[in-house]
Amino acid sequence: MGKSEIGIGLVGSGFMGRCHANAFRSVSGLFDVQAEPRLRVLADINDEIARDAAQTLGFEQSTGDWATLVNDKGVDIVAITAPNIFHAPIAFAAIKAGKTVYCEKPLSTTAAIALEMTQAAEAAGIVTMVGFNFQRNPMIKLAREIITSGEIGEVTGFRGRHAENYMFDPNVPHSFRTDIQGGGALADIGSHIISMARYLLGPMAEVQADCRTIHPTRPKSHRTTERAAVEVDDMTHALVRFQSGVSGSLEANWAATARTMDLSWEITGTKGALAFTQERMNELAFWSGQPGRSGYTKIEAGPAHPPYGQFCPAPGHHLGFNDLKVIEVAELLAAHSGGVTCGPDFREAYEVQRTVEAMQQSHASRQWVCL
Numbered sequence: 001m002g003k004s005e006i007g008i009g010l011v012g013s014g015f016m017g018r019c020h021a022n023a024f025r026s027v028s029g030l031f032d033v034q035a036e037p038r039l040r041v042l043a044d045i046n047d048e049i050a051r052d053a054a055q056t057l058g059f060e061q062s063t064g065d066w067a068t069l070v071n072d073k074g075v076d077i078v079a080i081t082a083p084n085i086f087h088a089p090i091a092f093a094a095i096k097a098g099k100t101v102y103c104e105k106p107l108s109t110t111a112a113i114a115l116e117m118t119q120a121a122e123a124a125g126i127v128t129m130v131g132f133n134f135q136r137n138p139m140i141k142l143a144r145e146i147i148t149s150g151e152i153g154e155v156t157g158f159r160g161r162h163a164e165n166y167m168f169d170p171n172v173p174h175s176f177r178t179d180i181q182g183g184g185a186l187a188d189i190g191s192h193i194i195s196m197a198r199y200l201l202g203p204m205a206e207v208q209a210d211c212r213t214i215h216p217t218r219p220k221s222h223r224t225t226e227r228a229a230v231e232v233d234d235m236t237h238a239l240v241r242f243q244s245g246v247s248g249s250l251e252a253n254w255a256a257t258a259r260t261m262d263l264s265w266e267i268t269g270t271k272g273a274l275a276f277t278q279e280r281m282n283e284l285a286f287w288s289g290q291p292g293r294s295g296y297t298k299i300e301a302g303p304a305h306p307p308y309g310q311f312c313p314a315p316g317h318h319l320g321f322n323d324l325k326v327i328e329v330a331e332l333l334a335a336h337s338g339g340v341t342c343g344p345d346f347r348e349a350y351e352v353q354r355t356v357e358a359m360q361q362s363h364a365s366r367q368w369v370c371l
């Protein structure tokens with residue numbers, strides 16, 4: 001007997017929409033999923049864009065109206081990859097319709113709305129997942145294991161950064177990423193390093209931040225040279241103190257000239273240390289603290305680090321960014337089919353958004369802010 005099916009509805013077909021579609025298409029060839037994802041409906045901003053994208057990405061139907069997708073009886077999981085402002089209305093409708101909701105980060109435009117989304121999903125018993133895909137890296141899972149096993153001793157410090165260069169040019173126009181509601185480098189990519197820090201070291205207790213706009217104006221859109229003020233941060237630096245007492249620093253920066261994907265961190269302990277950058281995502285740097293062995297040793301990703309072996313039986317052959325999304329989708333499908341939980345869920349994403357807002361409040365007040 002063939003596997004049963006899970007109907008997928010995808011809203012948005014840009015950078016992340018293509019990544020989600022690829023993951024849903026390939027997951028059952030790599031992971032032992034209980035039910036096969038079936039690409040049912042793709043929604044985008046209008047019928048024409050949706051039709052073209054559905055054809056390219058392999059969806060059976062298309063619509064220019066996301067509500068039609070959400071209420072389609074053949075759709076079991078609603079994947080939201082539209083701009084941030086649409087996450088909440090689509091998620092609320094999907095929760096009401098009893099669908100599993102897989103939403104891109106940041107969960108919403110404010111922590112208050114993110115909390116409402118979380119409470120609605122929890123009250124309805126809905127499976128949720130948010131796209132903090134960098135945590136799916138087997139090297140990150142290994143780092144967490146090393147930390148919790150005590151191999152580096154008691155953690156003494158954290159230094160984290162998510163730096164890219166996609167907004168370093170002042171002529172990159174406004175987009176949803178620069179919306180005053182929920183936009184800015186801190187919300188856009190700072191949310192990734194905050195979620196990573198929480199995954200590795202637990203919740204933060206207090207933060208102090210400095211947010212800076214580097215380019216005061218940008219073109220209003222791709223179609224005009226007319227410029228409008230930028231009201232969000234290009235770069236944020238924060239001091240953080242975790243509930244465990246560990247202190248550290250964190251940076252979000254989308255104008256980091258020359259950097260393409262420096263989601264990186266270093267964690268020191270009383271016995272050893274770990275360091276990572278997404279630019280070399282198949283490596284974890286480890287110092288065991290052994291006398292006479294100063295300097296980091298490279299641990300190379302391989303089948304010893306699940307689920308690397310689902311993709312390749314040989315070490316050193318490397319996973320890529322899109323593979324992280326496949327791992328994420330495999331975990332989502334398992335939770336949708338029942339018996340296991342998955343995360344980061346809406347509640348965890350709300351906590352990340354609350355941390356983003358605490359940093360923004362700290363900048364405004366020039367004070368430490370407790371979470």
Ligand SMILES: NC(=O)c1ccc[n+]([C@@H]2O[C@H](COP(=O)([O-])OP(=O)(O)OC[C@H]3O[C@@H](n4cnc5c(N)ncnc54)[C@H](O)[C@@H]3O)[C@@H](O)[C@H]2O)c1
Pocket residue numbers: 011012013014015016017043044045049066081082083084086104105106131132133188
């Ligand atoms: N997890 C990650 O690593 C990661 C990376 C990039 C972006 N993101 C997140 O993914 C989301 C989308 O970002 P992107 O880079 O793919 O943006 P994008 O601009 O490339 O794509 C957005 C898509 O949504 C569509 N869209 C816009 N309004 C819509 C509407 N009303 N109804 C249906 N579709 C609509 C657009 O036409 C486009 O296809 C954002 O929330 C962003 O923060 C996550």
